[in-house]
Amino acid sequence: GVILSGTGSDGTSGLMDIHEVGGLVLVQSEETAKFDGMPRSAIDSGLADAILAPGEMAKTLLAYAKNPRAENLENLPTKSLAQQAGGLPAVIERLREVYGIDFNYYKPATISRRIDRRISIMHSGSFAEYSKQVLQDPTELDALYKDLLIGVTRFFRDSEAFEILRRKVIGPLLDATPPTEEIRVWVAACATGEEAYSLAMLFLEAFDERGREANIKIFATDVHRDSLQIASEGSYPEASMGDL
Secondary structure (H helix, E strand, C coil), rough: CEECCCCCCCCHHHHHHHCCCCCEEEECCCCCCCHHHHHHHHHHHCCCCCCHHHHHCCCCCHHHHCCCHHHHHCCHHHHHHHHHHHHHHHHHHHHHHHHHCCHCCCCHHHHHHHHHHEEEEEEEEHHHHHHHHHHHHHHHHHHHHHHHHHCCCCCCHHHHHHHHHHHHHHHHHHHHHCCCCCEEEHHHHHHHCCHHHHHHHHHHHHHHCCCCCCCCCEEEEECCHEEEEHHHCCCCHHHHHHHH
């Protein structure tokens, strides 16, 4: 996905879908855009893999398109991925040391896809060369870490699931709970918090429909501290309001 000069924020929701399935997201730098509204919205979302002047995008796009391994990553057995990944175990160990998360529990194909994306962006020649770069460059290690976490969420993401929650879970739960008893909800892997706030909205509406005072606490947790900071502040770009 490529976001160029323009106004508004409609491109950002598309970037969310592309990023979620492992696609590449390029955004034009604000200083080179005649209209910087759309690039700025995309940059604020945190989903841009690279922020470039238009003339610099072709090299990255070509490297990404010509990646000879990309098409076959899903079908490769785990052993093959580990063998051809070169320094992958060292990278995973460094991520564990620095961030306290063991990515050995991730699917090898997912890790390889994400690293391939970083190789394309950084123009590194091979998996082994990129592994050496990551071990020596804290900035690139952090970029890979954020990429592996994916971290894509939105308000009322998967609207069908939220509708089922509203009808079959939240309503019956309130009806079965005495007004004096507190309801507690835990949102695991909350990313930047939109899911937790979406649930809060549904519960508050359900309390209001029953003429009851809201007696609820919602807890939200995530392994990524920067995402938790955003969730705690509860401040979101205008583009994220579309799903409300």
